[in-house]
Amino acid sequence: MLSRTEIERLAQAAHALRPDWPIKSLCTWLMADHASRAYRDVAVALAYIATDTATVTPKRMNEMGPWWSAVKLAGSDATALHFARCEEPGHGSYPAHNCGACRAEDLEADTATAPPATPDPARAEVSTRGADLARAAIAAARGQEKS
Ligand SMILES: [Zn+2]
Numbered sequence: 001m002l003s004r005t006e007i008e009r010l011a012q013a014a015h016a017l018r019p020d021w022p023i024k025s026l027c028t029w030l031m032a033d034h035a036s037r038a039y040r041d042v043a044v045a046l047a048y049i050a051t052d053t054a055t056v057t058p059k060r061m062n063e064m065g066p067w068w069s070a071v072k073l074a075g076s077d078a079t080a081l082h083f084a085r086c087e088e089p090g091h092g093s094y095p096a097h098n099c100g101a102c103r104a105e106d107l108e109a110d111t112a113t114a115p116p117a118t119p120d121p122a123r124a125e126v127s128t129r130g131a132d133l134a135r136a137a138i139a140a141a142r143g144q145e146k147s
Pocket residue numbers: 086087088091094099100101102103
């Protein structure tokens with residue numbers, strides 16, 4: 001979580017690298033879109049984007065791009081980046097903190113919880129008893145019909 005002072009320092013740093021980016025706009029944008037991130041993470045991504053010749057506005061940092069890879073390489077300070085993706089092979093489309101593919105694999109690999117046996121022997125006994133009772137009742141009814 002960025003403090004107001006950290007946001008102002010980051011905005012000033014980006015403005016120093018890109019004088020055409022106004023400090024006030026940078027502050028507003030950082031507060032709105034990146035205040036939940038770690039100070040160093042934003043500093044790394046912002047330095048990348050500000051010195052990138054293909055970048056026109058700082059808002060490009062909101063997209064996925066090599067600036068976030070740079071953050072990752074630098075060793076992210078964040079506890080839970082909502083942009084971070086699962087690092088397992090083939091899981092890149094899932095967020096790191098909530099990977100559906102990892103959950104599915106965990107369920108698949110979970111042999112401790114055996115699937116329920118079908119039919120459940122205890123229930124099979126009950127249903128056999130029930131069927132016997134039904135047969136007996138039907139036979140009794142037929143017996144009454146015959147007499
Ligand atoms: Zn995963």
